[in-house]
Amino acid sequence: MQYIKRIWIKNIRPNFTLYLMALPAILALIVFAYVPMFGLIMAFQNLNIRKGIFASDFVGFSNFKFLFTTTDAWVITRNTVCYNVVFILLNMFFAVLLALLLNEMRGKKLAKVLQTVFIMPHFLSMAVVSIIVFSILSPTNGLLNVILDSLGYPKHSWYMEPKYWPFILVIVNAWKNVGYSAVVYLASITSIPMEHYEAAIIDGANRRQQAWYITFPHLKVMMSIMLILSVGGIFRGDFGLFYTVPQNTGTLFPVTDVIDTYIYRSLMTLNNVGMATAAGLYQSVVGFVLVMITNKIIEKVSPDNAMF
Amino acid sequence: MSAKNKFNQISTGWNFTISLLLIIISLFILLPMILVAIISVSSAESIALNGYTFFPSEYSLRAYENLLKTGTQIKNSYIITIFYTVVGTVMSLFVVSMFAFVLSQKRFPARKAMTYFAFFTMLFSGGLVPSYILNVRYLHINDTIWIFLLPGLVSAYHVIILRTFFQTSIPDSLFDVARIDGANDFTVYWRIVLPLSKAGLATIGLFNVVGRWNNWFTGMLYIENPKLIPLQTMLQKIQKNIEFIKMNADFADSAMGFEYLRSIPTESTRMAITIIATIPILFAYPFFQRYFIKGLTIGSVKG
Numbered sequence: 001m002q003y004i005k006r007i008w009i010k011n012i013r014p015n016f017t018l019y020l021m022a023l024p025a026i027l028a029l030i031v032f033a034y035v036p037m038f039g040l041i042m043a044f045q046n047l048n049i050r051k052g053i054f055a056s057d058f059v060g061f062s063n064f065k066f067l068f069t070t071t072d073a074w075v076i077t078r079n080t081v082c083y084n085v086v087f088i089l090l091n092m093f094f095a096v097l098l099a100l101l102l103n104e105m106r107g108k109k110l111a112k113v114l115q116t117v118f119i120m121p122h123f124l125s126m127a128v129v130s131i132i133v134f135s136i137l138s139p140t141n142g143l144l145n146v147i148l149d150s151l152g153y154p155k156h157s158w159y160m161e162p163k164y165w166p167f168i169l170v171i172v173n174a175w176k177n178v179g180y181s182a183v184v185y186l187a188s189i190t191s192i193p194m195e196h197y198e199a200a201i202i203d204g205a206n207r208r209q210q211a212w213y214i215t216f217p218h219l220k221v222m223m224s225i226m227l228i229l230s231v232g233g234i235f236r237g238d239f240g241l242f243y244t245v246p247q248n249t250g251t252l253f254p255v256t257d258v259i260d261t262y263i264y265r266s267l268m269t270l271n272n273v274g275m276a277t278a279a280g281l282y283q284s285v286v287g288f289v290l291v292m293i294t295n296k297i298i299e300k301v302s303p304d305n306a307m308f
Numbered sequence: 309m310s311a312k313n314k315f316n317q318i319s320t321g322w323n324f325t326i327s328l329l330l331i332i333i334s335l336f337i338l339l340p341m342i343l344v345a346i347i348s349v350s351s352a353e354s355i356a357l358n359g360y361t362f363f364p365s366e367y368s369l370r371a372y373e374n375l376l377k378t379g380t381q382i383k384n385s386y387i388i389t390i391f392y393t394v395v396g397t398v399m400s401l402f403v404v405s406m407f408a409f410v411l412s413q414k415r416f417p418a419r420k421a422m423t424y425f426a427f428f429t430m431l432f433s434g435g436l437v438p439s440y441i442l443n444v445r446y447l448h449i450n451d452t453i454w455i456f457l458l459p460g461l462v463s464a465y466h467v468i469i470l471r472t473f474f475q476t477s478i479p480d481s482l483f484d485v486a487r488i489d490g491a492n493d494f495t496v497y498w499r500i501v502l503p504l505s506k507a508g509l510a511t512i513g514l515f516n517v518v519g520r521w522n523n524w525f526t527g528m529l530y531i532e533n534p535k536l537i538p539l540q541t542m543l544q545k546i547q548k549n550i551e552f553i554k555m556n557a558d559f560a561d562s563a564m565g566f567e568y569l570r571s572i573p574t575e576s577t578r579m580a581i582t583i584i585a586t587i588p589i590l591f592a593y594p595f596f597q598r599y600f601i602k603g604l605t606i607g608s609v610k611g
Contacts, residue, residue, distance in 0.1 A: 011417050017493040018410045022422060025407035028462040032439070033429040039438025053441075101330060106323045110331075116594050117334040120341070123589050125522030127544040131582045132340045134547065135347055141359035141575065143343060149359075179337065187601045207317070232431065239525065244544055263436055268529075273437060280435025288432045 043278040063274040067282070072262065077235075080258040083166075084234045087173050092226065094174065095181035096219060100211055102182065103189050115186065118179030126240030133172060133245050159247060162255045169256065172245055173238070181226070188222040189215055224298050232291035235259060235283045259283055348372070348579035355575055371580035381534060381542060382581060389521060389539040392456040397516040400461050401509060407462070408470035409497045413483075423471075426464040443530065450530040456520070456538075466512045473508035474501060510599040521589055539585045546578060 012019060043063055045056045067073050098118070105111045121129070136143045137158040145155040158164060196214050205213065237258030246256040259279055266276040317323070347360050351368035358365055375382060410416055411423050439459070444450045449458060478501060486496045502509070527541030537545070593600075 015416055015493075018413060018416050019418070021406045021494060021497065022410040022418075024403045025462045025467070026422065026425070028403065028458070029426060029429060029464075032442075032459045032461070033433065036434030036438035036442055037432065038434075039441060040434050042438065042441070052445075098330070098333075101326050104322075105327055105330070106317050107327060110327060114330050114334050116597060117337055119597070119600075120590065120593070121337060123518055123522070123593050124341075124586060125524055125540040125543075127524040127540040127547070128522075128582050128586050131543065131547060131578065132344055135343055135360050135579065136340065138360070141355055143360045146359040146361055175337065175340075183601060244524075244547075247547060260436070267437055267440065273441070277435070277437040280437050284432050284435055291431055 040277060040281045040284075042273060043281045045274060047273045059274070063278040064282070067275050067278050072257075075254060076257050076259050076262045079255065080235055080237045080260075083169065083173075083237065083258065084230075086170055087177075088227070088230045088234075090170065091174060091178050091181055092223060094178045096185055096216075096223065098178065098182035099185035099189060099219070100215060102186050103215065104207065104211070115183050119183050120179070121176045122180040124176070126238075126244045129172065129176060129240075130244035130247065133168070134247070137168070159249050160251055162252050165246060165252055165255045169241065169245065173241060176241075184226075185219055185222055189219065192218045228291060228294050228298065231294045232287045234290060235286045237261065239264065344579050344582055348576055348583050350576055352574055352576060360575075368576070371574070371576040374574075374577055375580055375584070381537070382539075382584070384535050385537050385539045385542045386584075388453075388536055392453060392538070393517055393520040396457050396460065396520050397513055399457060400463070400466070400516055401513055403461055404463070404466050404512065405470055405502065405505070405509060406497060408467050408474060409501055410493075411467070411471045412474040412478075413493070426462075426467050430464045440529065451533050451536065453536065455526060455530045456523075459526075460520070466515065470505075470508055470512055473505060477508070478504055507599060507602060510596065511602060514596050514600055517592075518589060543578075543581060543585055546581070 039053065042053060042056075044058055044060060045053070046059045046062075047053070048056045102111050102114065124132075134142070137145075139145060139155065139157045139159065142158070144158070149155055156164075158168075192215065197210055200210050200214055237260045239258075239260040242256055242258045243261050243264070246252045248261075249256075259282075263276045263279045266272045266279070343360065343362060346362055346364065347355070348371055349367050349369060350360075350364035351366040351370065354364040354366040354368075407422075407426075411419055411426075413419070416422075443455060443459065449455045482500060483496060486500055491499070522540055523538065524540035524544045527536070527538040528544060531537055531541065
């Protein structure tokens, strides 16, 4: 009792207003972020709606067994991871390249206009993007088929042919995200102190050497942060991209289905709550472990670049 | 932009090449969007004849006329989207900035604990299913306006960005002066910190507005009531229904299917809806570009 009184007097009362001000946010986080974490227990249950979470039976890992013994598990994991690896590497490469090029341009006004254009797709919702893609790939009227037709080639039913979709999705993802990343990298380039460049110029370095020995190493800080954040999400697919752009077409699932779309279908169509939760838990745990590992690696390699 | 002196520029030749290359790339980025705009003003006949092209044989504002006359659903969606974007952003800015302020105060004893408490949510989450069950079965906020306002109230990412902003842009001396004059913490926050933080608030506000305006998933997952369907969800539903009809030929041939088909907007109308759903954000963005970029760089500074 004395202990609690002491805490009240020394800790809480002097800072009462601050605690009060922090309360809404803490409550929101508890209810909408932490309570669902405890809800992950459903992955180990055979959920009966009437009994609710607290009274349903525990079934151990059988939801996970169900998830992993289907061939689906392999397909969706492979899709999710492979797409993410390609997205991360490709986008980073082109974004850095674009940022360096934009930085070298002499026409600064033009560079600003270009920046605005590059970042525009980022502000479109995936629903809009899927319609843009549709206007190009529509089997009847799509631009691509119109062009093919006028050149004498046969029209394709793009939404029915899985083999093109890895390319389509990679291109769409790059279209939407590379510009944004490039602008972020560019912003970090502008924060490099002039003295570094001046010293290099005195030593006789030309622009190309400056870019390689000064600009690029500074960019590496930003790149490693982006990399850590991306790696944590490697088991998460961009639901918007993989659900709306292929229009949820079943024929394309072998190449467009990712863990997130699978979970969504398991929940909404099949009503298999246990398995959907298990898949979500699998995602979150793997993502968390990966972020920790990546951070540890970067810590060892160049300590300043690590996140925590 | 880093100001390099005139003697340290790349050669004119390289400059020309690079500029040209970047202009071509920017065209690739713009063209798909322009295509949609052009389709929205192409006549139905032109589309039937030539398909989608940059040069339709005939222009027509029919699609937009249709929308104005019969677009009750669009008006509803527009209203609800504007409402929850604005209200949601204001609510979130208030709660998040207050929290970030608290976390920026060095003398706050629970500072480290609360920061980690928030940060952890960036690393781990319960995923879709527990949140869905929580919102639908226990909180019953599905199919209400609250589903748009409450779950997205606090983003740890935004908290960290604002906290860093407060720590770096506001000198400690200001706080001491205010406290000597007897201001309590909330007054300091409200009267001193907030007015000085317009840039940071603008950035986070922008993140909020864009995210909420473009959010189609929440509506798709939780909303049945037509009055509450957001713009982007409406777009997505229209596309989905059309695909459904195409996949199910029998349905399309039946009387019910035929009626359904007739009620679905024509191709140019769909494009017109797309344009209308996107224009506000696209136009607003160039004005706020520098806030956006500033926010991104602040956020990446090690927290």
